Amino acid sequence: MNTQQPTVNWVKNRVRQARADQQQLFDSGLNRLELVRREGKDIELSSGERLTEFLSCSYLGLECDPRLIHSAVSAVKSFGVQFAAARTRALLPPMLELDEQLNQIFQGHTVTFNSVGSAHLGCLPLLGSGELPSYPLRRGPCWIVDRAAHASMQVLQGILWQFGPVQRCDCSDVEQVEQACSTAVAAGNTPIILTDSIGSMRGVYPINRMLQLAERFEGYLYADDAHGTSIHGTSGGGYALAAADARLRHRLILLSSLSKAFGATGGAITVLTAADAEMIRRHASTYTFGGPLSMGGVGAAVASGDIHLSPELGLLQAALWRNVAVIDALLGPVLGNHEVASPIRFVRVGAERDAINLALHLRRQGIAVTTALFPVVAKGEAILRLAISAIHSQTQLECLANAITDGFDELGIRQGGRGDEH
Known part of the structure; x- marks a missing residue:
């Protein structure tokens, strides 16, 4: 390596x-x-x-659903187009309601961002720091990045190198991922696999096989499930969540999109505990400094959340x-x-x-x-x-x-x- x-x-x-x-x-x-x-x-x-x-x-065609449109308009009328203060300082009721809905949908503790790309930029450095309570590292991370991973992850490789080495491989080939994990551990690093779960220009990835490798090598799977959100799972938790063995969920860090099948705008990361989520809210740079959320987007997401939690x-x-x-x-x-x-x-x-x-x-x-x-x-x-x-x-x-x-x-x-x- x-x-x-x-x-x-x-x-x-x-x-x-x-x-x-x-x-x-x-x-x-x-x-x-x-x-x-x-x-x-x-x-x-x-x-x-x-x-x-x-x-x-x-x-799913939800972006034109009258309920989402009405909820978006209602949120804007109540609170304005946006509230230009960091969410560490002030939260509005629709934001809190959305967080509670997403905790149920994604079966963990969820933090929202303006986009999935913004979530990557804020959360990957924090993950690489070793400061997230449920995701300890050895000497540091070794990032195993899928060659076809979304551009919003690929562009961050220079930042990732500040925390540990980067290996690129084809994550659809489990043997390549296994070799990369083995190399990482031999060097004293914790392997963190970065991949899409459904590729924007490819097919589906072997999520559970990669989770098994993460368990075996005491690493983590960081899965961008933007294209799988809403279309898989009883409540739309997504492809990665549906494919994951529940016993391995502690190895999964889930990224979800609210801008595709969810029908609204924004991105989200779901982590294991409330302490992990609070660490992200306090220390992920793009949560604090990434600009205010669109209130129309939050309102639409709340209405979509109601649909997700219904038959x-x-x-x-x-x-x-x-x-x-x-x-x-x-x-x-x-x-x-x-x-x-x-x-x-x-x-x-x-x-x-x-x-x-x-x-x-x-x-x-x-x-x-x-x-x-x-x-x-x-x-x-x-x-x-x-x-x-x-x-x-x-x-x-x-x-x-x-x-x-x-x-x-x-x-x-x-x-x-x-x-x-x-």
């Missing part, structure tokens, strides 16, 4: 390698869409185009998984993540220009999808990402499948890329 912090300017290198492909993407008009209206999954652009979108990661959530989840099954049946194993417990599907393309051309073909058919090129995916492995929602109609799903099939035929594109599935 290399225990020396890299000196290469990796951000500069990535920008330079990505510039040409990203320029093509923006020049094509596929990015930076200007919406002027939305109704369900139908959107209208400033150009007058009307499209069915498979862009939004709000997998209605199960109906929404069932509608989502029915739609996922429909698209799987229509397109079959040609899709990345076919029959995987994720609402994200991929169309493997390969060449960057081919992916742009296929996305433009879908656009002409009235469909908007995410075109993912380097650095989001590897060079030469471009994909189209499809975010499936509970509120897509059967007709919309059929139109998507037909447009994809016709596009490959009409454009003469041969599918390529690895299209990882885990």
